[in-house]
Amino acid sequence: NAGVTQTPKFRVLKTGQSMTLLCAQDMNHEYMYWYRQDPGMGLRLIHYSVGEGTTAKGEVPDGYNVSRLKKQNFLLGLESAAPSQTSVYFCASSWGGTGELFFGEGSRLTVL
């Protein structure tokens, strides 16, 4: 049982490049989330989805786009990467309403 899987785990980009982070969950969860984690700031919600085909903005959505074409997948895109987007990105999923989030192991992104 893989749970929540994120790919890639590490990536280095140059300013202005684009990339997509993939999150896959095999728990049939309705809700999925993307967070970023920065030192001293905890986790901040970027975007989330409450079901297939839906997405919504979180606390820090600027510079990111997301898509949820399939229930099990949630993609996070950076169209034009900036150094301020250097961070560790976590995907999470949940049934919704229970409060327990299941997290992936994180994706470390460095933008030079």
Added chain:
Amino acid sequence: AQSVTQPDIHITVSEGASLELRCNYSYGATPYLFWYVQSPGQGLQLLLKYFSGDTLVQGIKGFEAEFKRSQSSFNLRKPSVHWSDAAEYFCAVAPNNNDMRFGAGTRLTVKP
């Protein structure tokens, strides 16, 4: 706006000693309250949660937390710390499952 504060950035305790990690929240009503733990290089794992009812909540790994409405606090405790408890601990609040806000985290070091 809702927020959660963890006053202690880093705490060091001796193995076998008791532990208390502090968490205060700011929200109009009583939100759902959570504690998560993050081991190095890993995602977050739920330790315990409070929705309503008994204000003393038991979690995994021998942790407990007490909700105090008058102090807007949800402190995490453990009677006897083990070396394997060394990790980063995050308090989180949520009015619903769509907008969970995390504290900045408290890093726990355990001395032999």
